[in-house]
Amino acid sequence: MSLNSYDEWSPLAEVVVGSGARFEAHELELSFKLFFHDVAYAAFYYPSYGPAADDAASEPESSRQLKRRYVDELNEDLEELVTVLREYGALVHRPLPLPAPAPFSTPSWQAHCVPALNIRDQAIIMGEEILETPPQVRARYFENDLLKPVFYRYFHAGAKWSVMPRPVMTDRSFDTSYVSGQKTPAMQEIAHPQASPYDTGFEMMIDAAQCLRFGRDILVNAATENHVLGARWMQRHFEGRFRFHLMHRFADNHIDSLVLPLRPGTLLLRNPLVAESLPEPLRRWDRIYAPEPDDNSFPQYEDDDLLLTSRYIDMNVLSVDENTVVVNSLCPELIRTLERHRFTVLPVQHRHRRLFGGGFHCFTLDTVRRDSGPCDYLE
Numbered sequence: 001m002s003l004n005s006y007d008e009w010s011p012l013a014e015v016v017v018g019s020g021a022r023f024e025a026h027e028l029e030l031s032f033k034l035f036f037h038d039v040a041y042a043a044f045y046y047p048s049y050g051p052a053a054d055d056a057a058s059e060p061e062s063s064r065q066l067k068r069r070y071v072d073e074l075n076e077d078l079e080e081l082v083t084v085l086r087e088y089g090a091l092v093h094r095p096l097p098l099p100a101p102a103p104f105s106t107p108s109w110q111a112h113c114v115p116a117l118n119i120r121d122q123a124i125i126m127g128e129e130i131l132e133t134p135p136q137v138r139a140r141y142f143e144n145d146l147l148k149p150v151f152y153r154y155f156h157a158g159a160k161w162s163v164m165p166r167p168v169m170t171d172r173s174f175d176t177s178y179v180s181g182q183k184t185p186a187m188q189e190i191a192h193p194q195a196s197p198y199d200t201g202f203e204m205m206i207d208a209a210q211c212l213r214f215g216r217d218i219l220v221n222a223a224t225e226n227h228v229l230g231a232r233w234m235q236r237h238f239e240g241r242f243r244f245h246l247m248h249r250f251a252d253n254h255i256d257s258l259v260l261p262l263r264p265g266t267l268l269l270r271n272p273l274v275a276e277s278l279p280e281p282l283r284r285w286d287r288i289y290a291p292e293p294d295d296n297s298f299p300q301y302e303d304d305d306l307l308l309t310s311r312y313i314d315m316n317v318l319s320v321d322e323n324t325v326v327v328n329s330l331c332p333e334l335i336r337t338l339e340r341h342r343f344t345v346l347p348v349q350h351r352h353r354r355l356f357g358g359g360f361h362c363f364t365l366d367t368v369r370r371d372s373g374p375c376d377y378l379e
């Protein structure tokens, strides 16, 4: 079918589900630390990024291995998600599995490829157009290559396909003021940007997952100058087709564990403060608050397991139509809350959402939603 997806709730006909194949490590370099600063610091993980204070002479740790068992369990849970979406009636596509965490280098830095897992992050379907957003984490630079077979399929069927300018991504490309404004000890470890002959100043870097689609209206969060430049590019590119509502420092980056529309007129929200920071028309929508997360619903991890999300990650649900939502079966309070509001819940187990940085909304890209269009929902 042709690409057609304008919102987060119309009946799901086709979807891409990410892959965790060969996820082996996180590279603990500047772009990663900046990106995950809020969650990692909040979880008091920062001190463990560098050498221990009494061992200042040793080299800072450059990568953190992921445990094989967690990756296997992640991929089991993803298979269950695929099964449930197929049973619902959606056509499910998959990215290519990462064949190996291959090393690559640009003229100014090096990294290792990671799998196309959180595929919500670097591509957004804007109606009949695929837009690939520029990466913010170096290891993710070539991640979308794994989605090319899927994107070509839609291209052959008539889709428009645009890619935002690719960042050079030297240390000085990053606006660190959001992170340094947090006044956390973390800055001591990450604020040593090196000069490079490729420096070009702040570059546009923004993730698709900083946006939410409401027909003709797009909500977008910008916390840094990098995000503002990215949002400006989108605004110009889609002039006359979409209206962008910029929210300043609504979150550090992604917004889909703070707010998600479940259908026109109904929002799932983390808390009342989040609701009050939304653009005026959305403050009039009905609100469903995600229940306070239960710490017992998360696996017990060890000190060397990096947590990349907040405890609210289970509100990162995938709506398959206006009445039906895919929810983590390990979050029964949220299931009950949604059922009380007369939603049908499709439960799927997702154990390691905090280790891999995403829930079901992050792991999917809804390419075809039946009857979705560039409607005015925010009037």
Ligand SMILES: NC(=[NH2+])NCCC[C@H](N)C(=O)O
Pocket: 039, 118, 120, 121, 209, 254, 255, 256, 257, 308, 309, 310, 311, 312, 313, 316, 357, 358, 359, 361, 362
């Ligand atoms: N599209 C995504 N990867 N979203 C995940 C957002 C997670 C968010 N930073 C949190 O910690 O709750």
